[in-house]
Amino acid sequence: AGLLLMNAAFSFMALLGLLSLSGMLIKNGIVLVDQINLELDSGKEPYQAVFDSGVSRVRPVAMAAITTILGMIPLLFDVFFQSMAVTIMFGLGFATVLTLIVVPVLYTLLFKIKVPKQRYSN
Template sequence: MPFALPGVFLSLLITGHTLNLISLIGSVMLVGIVVKNGIVLVDYTNLMRDRGLSLVQAVVVSGKSRLRPVLMTTLTTALAMIPLAMGVGEGAEIWQPMGVSIIGGLMFSTMITLVLIPVVYTLFGANRMRREKKRTAQMEDEMGL
């Protein structure tokens, strides 16, 4: 979620809109979409690890396999917000910041999600593997093996 906020602020700044209650409602809507995209990626990576792939192989396979669902979710939501962001019609200027904030936040957070989540997963996975090796070596030393 924190990765969506710079996109929201940047899109509002570029379009000349202010941060108001309606744009904050759009930011809250982003939480579900951004978190879902991250969960889809991590869950499939865990599944690949359970199936016996190495850490790097699991991250690469899950990145390739889950790229389309993540992009489809992002693009369909962003494209659906274009009429709202354009502000066409009577009273539409009230809802325009919501569309702008959702589109900007989605685009920014998706790019960050597709890059940052695999990197962080790999770093944490490598640390876990080191700890397990160290623990195994300590247990072997204690047992006199």
């Protein structure tokens, strides 16, 4: 979608951008799952561990994505690197949101973690 929006071709450099983008996303997923495991090891309930790790990882993952996106801006004006920059910028922006939402959801589904029932007292 970013390549279409910026009217850039899917060239070899865009393919290299896609490969580097996949590495960044795998790193983000591993960091999030590792944080969930650390929270579980500290004795938290599974649902609370997933929730707290998602909240605590928003800032580091978002800041890493934002700095990478901003770092790609100068490459937008280079004909050779434009398609790579567009691929990384748009892909990382979209996939960061997906990482912070989809990874915790898949973790809870995969490990069958249920939402705890709230007890309300009057």
